[in-house]
Amino acid sequence: MTDSTVRSVVDALDARFPRAWAESWDRVGLVLGEFEHPVTRVLCVVDCVPETVDQAIELGADLILAHHPLFLKPVSSIAPDTFKGALVHRLIRAGVALYTAHTNADVANPGVSDALAARLGLTGLSPLAPAEGAAAGEGRGLGRVGELPEPLTLAALTRLAARRLPVTAAGVRAAGDPDALVRRVAVCGGAGDSFLSVAARSGADAYLCADLRHHPVSEHLASGGPALLDVAHWASERPWLDDVAAWLREVFPVEVVVSDLDTDPWTVHANHDDLEIRP
Incomplete structure (x- = not known):
């Protein structure tokens, strides 16, 4: 040290x-x-x-x-x-x-999306969008694609993501057939709708990222793209903090604290089950 x-x-x-x-x-x-x-x-x-x-x-x-x-x-x-x-x-x-x-840090190997993929237990990782320019090579790139330990339905994968990722008010939502089997999963820490077409070409059965929007999702599914899972931006990037903190502790004789303060701007979530219906 x-x-x-x-x-x-x-x-x-x-x-x-x-x-x-x-x-x-x-x-x-x-x-x-x-x-x-x-x-x-x-x-x-x-x-x-x-x-x-x-x-x-x-x-x-x-x-x-x-x-x-x-x-x-x-x-x-x-x-x-x-x-x-x-x-x-x-x-x-x-x-x-x-x-x-x-x-x-997003493009690094290991980087932000590696930590996200690890939360889902994905193996055999490769970049979703391989890096170009100065960062090219050695497995670097944005996002990751990998295999689940065993196939899951989209509904089951959504529940798994909700259990494994940090809890936020936004939770995890999915778009696609709940009963469709998912084996290969693409992930991207942070906003990921710019990679919808890349995810479709990757052979993934599902793609998990943050900040998905109505029209791009609708058009993506209508064109036969993989199922989608949308998580809170903060929750998709928080896992990386554990990895970089562990590395800092190895290199320096310092105390490293990882903040679990949820800084996602969305703070309240309700659905119909939370409503009291009066005649």
Whole structure:
């Protein structure tokens, strides 16, 4: 193990998830923090939001490793009366560095979708969309495709996903024949409707991702595409935090805490079974 400073942790993260692997529109790497500041405790989160900043400060964390960028679009001010500016000022005052690994962690092998596939017990994994450019090769790419240990109906797979993935108000919903047998499954951490056609060509019987929309799903099914499972965005990416936390503990003599704060924006779910019907 090596000494732990912001610089040494950043260097290790940059080596494991090179910034060159990120999409051109993405913003990854160190967001703020003093390079020579010691790191004894790291908090891993999906989102850097007020609740996870509160958690980091309460834990005495020296660094937040976030999956989603705090700054994805340019800003002209980080004034403390703006949402993101307030977070930046709080982090600086508390001496908490912030680092982001986003699409460079999505494409990595192992990466975000590997952790998601592992929750379903998928084996024989290959990229759903193999990486190109700087990230090409060595099994890297977005999403994963693999085999279930044994075939399941779509209804049973949906129940399995609900049991294995972090619980959210949104739960898990599926589109397709509930009795259809599923053997081969494609998964993608985060929003995945841009890969619907790729999933259809992959030979998968079902495709699990987040943020699916009505019309693309309807057209996908009408054209004979595989069944779909839609999960909360946060739930699809939260499993990766366990993997990166385990790696950090191996490399550095630091305490690593994984945040289980549900930062999915949807907080209430109801169905007809929850309603009291009065005549």
